[in-house]
């Protein structure tokens with residue numbers, strides 16, 4: 001099974017071009033869609049989830065055209081949207097039972113079994129009687145995964161799921177996502193590079209509606225091998241370094257700026273070779289489109 005996106009474009013009524021001729025092939029397993037805020041990720045996710053239409057282009061799930069077979073796609077889809085709303089007074093067990101009913105699990109006994117097994121899977125069984133409004137951010141996201149898994153979807157979309165989670169909640173969420181079957185397509189949209197480096201076997205980078213890279217994280221890293229150099233400089237010197245070098249990212253460490261640059265050969269001038277990581281891949285692509293300092 002694979003999802004094939006061809007020449008997808010979308011311009012909103014106010015003139016914002018959110019997707020600019022995106023072509024992308026998404027195989028089974030975990031796929032990371034990485035891009036800064038405003039890149040067009042949610043627009044792409046909502047279009048795949050059949051919640052909005054593109055202006056041009058096609059999306060195929062194997063032989064099934066997503067735009068003309070919305071109902072069939074919805075039956076195979078699990079979706080955790082970015083702004084996942086919950087009914088705050090309802091408890092997890094009742095809510096999941098209701099969702100299962102809406103998704104067509106008609107038999108009460110089957111639903112009870114399904115709800116119990118999903119709550120166990122996302123580690124919320126002991127919290128099943130608590131009102132959803134009392135859940136922490138991490139619990140809410142795990143509940144979001146449980147509702148997305150109702151109906152055994154073959155395509156699962158999770159949009160910015162780890163934003164706002166603390167490190168231990170994020171870890172627990174990573175473990176849960178990595179347990180989702182290998183036989184499913186899971187698209188994880190995120191602006192957090194660590195989400196992709198921890199979880200995804202394939203990835204793409206989009207920025208300003210354009211596809212900048214697709215492939216395996218390790219291929220991306222290999223393509224930049226021995227091309228990344230680093231140096232700690234005073235903050236005031238940044239502008240002059242930016243005009244002399246291809247600065248891809250900066251981090252403030254103990255009052256000084258740690259610069260990372262991309263270069264074909266050893267730049268000298270106190271720069272040291274750096275171990276390339278996925279963040280370099282991300283910033284190398286993004287910095288060609290937007291100023292890295294404003295990221």
Ligand code: ADP
Nearest residue numbers: 012014016018036037038039040041042043044
């Ligand atoms: P991301 O999920 O990567 O943050 P979005 O798909 O939400 O990106 O947004 C892409 C661009 O489209 C942004 O410039 C955003 O402001 C704009 N946009 C998103 N939704 C709408 C809308 N309904 N109407 C107009 N512009 C929108």
